[in-house]
Amino acid sequence: MILVSRQEHFNAAHKLYNPGWSKEKNSAVFGPCANENWHGHNFNLIVTVCGDPDPETGFVVDLKKLSSLIRDKVIDAVDHKNLNVDVPFMQGKMASTENLAIEIWKILEPLIPEITSFGKLHSIKLYETPRNYVEYFGPAHHKA
Amino acid sequence: MILVSRQEHFNAAHKLYNPGWSKEKNSAVFGPCANENWHGHNFNLIVTVCGDPDPETGFVVDLKKLSSLIRDKVIDAVDHKNLNVDVPFMQGKMASTENLAIEIWKILEPLIPEITSFGKLHSIKLYETPRNYVEYFGPAHHKA
Amino acid sequence: MILVSRQEHFNAAHKLYNPGWSKEKNSAVFGPCANENWHGHNFNLIVTVCGDPDPETGFVVDLKKLSSLIRDKVIDAVDHKNLNVDVPFMQGKMASTENLAIEIWKILEPLIPEITSFGKLHSIKLYETPRNYVEYFGPAHHKA
Amino acid sequence: MILVSRQEHFNAAHKLYNPGWSKEKNSAVFGPCANENWHGHNFNLIVTVCGDPDPETGFVVDLKKLSSLIRDKVIDAVDHKNLNVDVPFMQGKMASTENLAIEIWKILEPLIPEITSFGKLHSIKLYETPRNYVEYFGPAHHKA
Amino acid sequence: MILVSRQEHFNAAHKLYNPGWSKEKNSAVFGPCANENWHGHNFNLIVTVCGDPDPETGFVVDLKKLSSLIRDKVIDAVDHKNLNVDVPFMQGKMASTENLAIEIWKILEPLIPEITSFGKLHSIKLYETPRNYVEYFGPAHHKA
Amino acid sequence: MILVSRQEHFNAAHKLYNPGWSKEKNSAVFGPCANENWHGHNFNLIVTVCGDPDPETGFVVDLKKLSSLIRDKVIDAVDHKNLNVDVPFMQGKMASTENLAIEIWKILEPLIPEITSFGKLHSIKLYETPRNYVEYFGPAHHKA
Numbered sequence: 001m002i003l004v005s006r007q008e009h010f011n012a013a014h015k016l017y018n019p020g021w022s023k024e025k026n027s028a029v030f031g032p033c034a035n036e037n038w039h040g041h042n043f044n045l046i047v048t049v050c051g052d053p054d055p056e057t058g059f060v061v062d063l064k065k066l067s068s069l070i071r072d073k074v075i076d077a078v079d080h081k082n083l084n085v086d087v088p089f090m091q092g093k094m095a096s097t098e099n100l101a102i103e104i105w106k107i108l109e110p111l112i113p114e115i116t117s118f119g120k121l122h123s124i125k126l127y128e129t130p131r132n133y134v135e136y137f138g139p140a141h142h143k144a
Numbered sequence: 145m146i147l148v149s150r151q152e153h154f155n156a157a158h159k160l161y162n163p164g165w166s167k168e169k170n171s172a173v174f175g176p177c178a179n180e181n182w183h184g185h186n187f188n189l190i191v192t193v194c195g196d197p198d199p200e201t202g203f204v205v206d207l208k209k210l211s212s213l214i215r216d217k218v219i220d221a222v223d224h225k226n227l228n229v230d231v232p233f234m235q236g237k238m239a240s241t242e243n244l245a246i247e248i249w250k251i252l253e254p255l256i257p258e259i260t261s262f263g264k265l266h267s268i269k270l271y272e273t274p275r276n277y278v279e280y281f282g283p284a285h286h287k288a
Numbered sequence: 289m290i291l292v293s294r295q296e297h298f299n300a301a302h303k304l305y306n307p308g309w310s311k312e313k314n315s316a317v318f319g320p321c322a323n324e325n326w327h328g329h330n331f332n333l334i335v336t337v338c339g340d341p342d343p344e345t346g347f348v349v350d351l352k353k354l355s356s357l358i359r360d361k362v363i364d365a366v367d368h369k370n371l372n373v374d375v376p377f378m379q380g381k382m383a384s385t386e387n388l389a390i391e392i393w394k395i396l397e398p399l400i401p402e403i404t405s406f407g408k409l410h411s412i413k414l415y416e417t418p419r420n421y422v423e424y425f426g427p428a429h430h431k432a
Numbered sequence: 433m434i435l436v437s438r439q440e441h442f443n444a445a446h447k448l449y450n451p452g453w454s455k456e457k458n459s460a461v462f463g464p465c466a467n468e469n470w471h472g473h474n475f476n477l478i479v480t481v482c483g484d485p486d487p488e489t490g491f492v493v494d495l496k497k498l499s500s501l502i503r504d505k506v507i508d509a510v511d512h513k514n515l516n517v518d519v520p521f522m523q524g525k526m527a528s529t530e531n532l533a534i535e536i537w538k539i540l541e542p543l544i545p546e547i548t549s550f551g552k553l554h555s556i557k558l559y560e561t562p563r564n565y566v567e568y569f570g571p572a573h574h575k576a
Numbered sequence: 577m578i579l580v581s582r583q584e585h586f587n588a589a590h591k592l593y594n595p596g597w598s599k600e601k602n603s604a605v606f607g608p609c610a611n612e613n614w615h616g617h618n619f620n621l622i623v624t625v626c627g628d629p630d631p632e633t634g635f636v637v638d639l640k641k642l643s644s645l646i647r648d649k650v651i652d653a654v655d656h657k658n659l660n661v662d663v664p665f666m667q668g669k670m671a672s673t674e675n676l677a678i679e680i681w682k683i684l685e686p687l688i689p690e691i692t693s694f695g696k697l698h699s700i701k702l703y704e705t706p707r708n709y710v711e712y713f714g715p716a717h718h719k720a
Numbered sequence: 721m722i723l724v725s726r727q728e729h730f731n732a733a734h735k736l737y738n739p740g741w742s743k744e745k746n747s748a749v750f751g752p753c754a755n756e757n758w759h760g761h762n763f764n765l766i767v768t769v770c771g772d773p774d775p776e777t778g779f780v781v782d783l784k785k786l787s788s789l790i791r792d793k794v795i796d797a798v799d800h801k802n803l804n805v806d807v808p809f810m811q812g813k814m815a816s817t818e819n820l821a822i823e824i825w826k827i828l829e830p831l832i833p834e835i836t837s838f839g840k841l842h843s844i845k846l847y848e849t850p851r852n853y854v855e856y857f858g859p860a861h862h863k864a
Contacts, residue, residue, distance in 0.1 A: 470658050
């Protein structure tokens with residue numbers, strides 16, 4: 001088994017705001033991230049597929065196909081968008097990096113078999129800033 | 145003469161939208177950057193001071209003082225903010241990286257003498273993304 | 289389970305020198321790293337917490353709280369310090385990146401529950417240079 | 433157990449071309465990567481060793497020795513070379529990043545005991561570009 | 577005057593080989609860069625335009641238009657290509673980074689007026705590796 | 721005229737301490753940088769040469785020769801050293817990044833003609849950290 005990764009990026013606005021709480025509690029918990037007028041980030045997204053290389057191509061997955069899939073199914077939905085307002089799959093969810101990575105997994109995991117029969121989705125790594133990032137390995141993954 | 149630089153960063157939302165134009169013209173000119181629901185970036189700001197080193201310290205400017213000045217006068221005004229809505233010095237201006245860099249120059253240039261008598265402001269470099277950035281050398285600078 | 293990471297940095301001096309060995313043996317084993325007058329590095333420290341997101345915040349851990357914890361308990365003890373001389377938790381230990389990462393785990397692991405009830409410490413990654421780094425997963429972790 | 437990593441780099445030419453296929457099929461599958469006149473990359477190679485630190489040195493492995501081993505056994509064979517033409521261990525294989533990482537594992541894995549008795553090879557990470565990379569953990573590794 | 581920059585990238589093969597010299601002299605002068613079987617790089621190209629912002633857009637140049645221009649006129653000609661063999665504008669020239677940057681200037685300089693009336697080409701910066709790069713300011717530029 | 725740059729790196733310890741001042745004044749001015757037990761950095765050094773390319777090689781300067789010159793004359797003197805104690809050319813000077821860059825210029829400027837007849841030294845850029853850096857253009861350079 002080998003891991004193969006492709007990095008893409010997008011720019012988006014968001015705020016961290018729990019609509020079940022008062023404005024004061026949101027400010028107390030989320031600080032400047034609760035600014036009602038939004039802030040934003042340059043997100044970096046790394047999608048990793050695991051499998052054994054196809055002997056005919058040497059590829060677990062063709063990275064041009066993986067790049068196209070990520071752009072068509074994820075980047076087009078979030079780039080230059082407001083994560084809280086514009087993105088259907090984030091409706092009703094806190095716009096945290098954790099939740100965004102989990103939703104991206106749900107979108108891509110069933111689609112990887114369409115572009116390779118040699119690999120499956122291994123992880124979603126999402127950088128909100130160069131200093132803050134998350135990594136998700138799917139619902140079946142539990143720490144040893 | 146030697147140049148001394150300090151990098152800081154901030155996260156902000158903005159949109160590119162000329163209020164004197166129709167929504168259609170804004171979309172045609174600015175594309176996804178005109179999204180009325182905003183998008184955002186992790187900005188990197190590099191402030192450069194030029195001068196000769198103080199013989200007693202070896203410094204053109206104390207970078208701890210320069211960092212504090214940038215944070216107090218610029219970063220606090222723009223970090224986790226909406227550049228179009230929340231930032232007084234951007235009111236009435238297009239929220240382009242060019243205009244933001246020019247306004248940051250106007251704020252910092254008169255304040256550098258408060259933290260050093262050995263240097264003056266040389267340039268403002270502002271990265272909107274790792275691939276898009278501007279550099280401003282002040283109103284007195286014209287290309288040879 | 290999802291991993292959430294925060295990067296901080298510090299600058300420190302150190303040397304690699306086993307006091308039980310002669311100066312000659314130290315030079316033979318550690319080369320220029322044994323220079324008795326010290327050398328130093330810009331260290332980058334990445335602390336990773338694993339858990340499930342709190343449904344009310346979307347966070348496994350509030351990264352502002354994690355950043356404050358790392359700064360208060362680790363960075364303040366090592367930044368602009370001599371790892372061999374100034375840092376109590378490195379006394380009597382070789383000042384290798386491996387040992388420093390292990391000691392940082394020991395400090396932070398019992399403190400993570402104070403800032404989140406949804407996650408626990410997963411790993412300490414420590415860059416001595418951009419080309420040399422270590423990653424530690426705690427004493428309970430053994431390779432499959 | 434702790435992981436210790438060393439990054440090296442090399443520049444090489446290659447093409448993706450299956451000699452059992454027609455030129456048309458190669459172009460259809462590999463696109464511009466099949467250009468018969470070659471293209472190339474700055475590869476970054478990260479070699480990771482796992483183990484417990486030697487109490488006398490604080491090292492799982494001396495990174496100067498690991499760096500020398502990687503340069504002598506891998507970098508000298510691939511740097512400023514054509515991966516398809518000049519590199520004996522890639523003969524008869526598709527010159528994909530996956531296959532190159534697997535071959536580098538085979539070279540280094542038996543040699544790590546020559547430079548440390550405290551660790552063994554854990555992984556080979558190979559960046560073809562900053563956006564495309566693979567990671568290999570050896571033939572014994574299967575996903576949980 | 578303000579400088580506005582856009583970074584693009586491409587992957588290419590080349591060799592440094594003066595056809596007027598013997599193979600021995602090429603090897604003596606260029607070392608491994610003269611490998612007749614080629615080597616290659618991930619090049620990063622930064623194109624900088626200078627001017628005053630258009631008051632209606634806040635832009636010296638629309639970076640989407642600049643990006644498209646660079647891709648259409650430069651990247652398409654060099655990406656996944658052999659600089660010595662496949663690139664018409666490098667024929668008869670040594671395939672050094674210096675010469676490549678100068679030729680890219682010649683291509684782009686007359687085309688910038690087609691995408692902006694507020695700026696002109698200021699410089700071409702070209703990274704062959706993260707450690708080796710050149711910067712060209714046009715034929716009219718001489719050092720003070 | 722074209723600029724050609726080579727980046728090298730070194731790791732060193734230093735402190736900022738004016739021996740003509742009291743310990744208290746040093747602490748007040750330099751803060752943690754005055755720690756008498758030293759701290760340190762991974763320095764990145766970029767040396768830039770300007771000139772016109774040699775028509776026979778396409779080079780302003782052979783970057784292998786420039787790299788060797790920098791390593792022999794600068795890196796060997798400062799790498800894994802204490803800038804205040806071990807480095808002859810820093811004796812009697814404040815160990816600031818400014819002063820270190822100026823001394824590196826003095827060393828390299830007269831030696832560039834030994835490796836090229838097509839270029840001369842243009843600048844020394846020195847990163848103390850990724851956020852703090854200086855750039856020096858020689859004693860003849862004054863801001864317009």
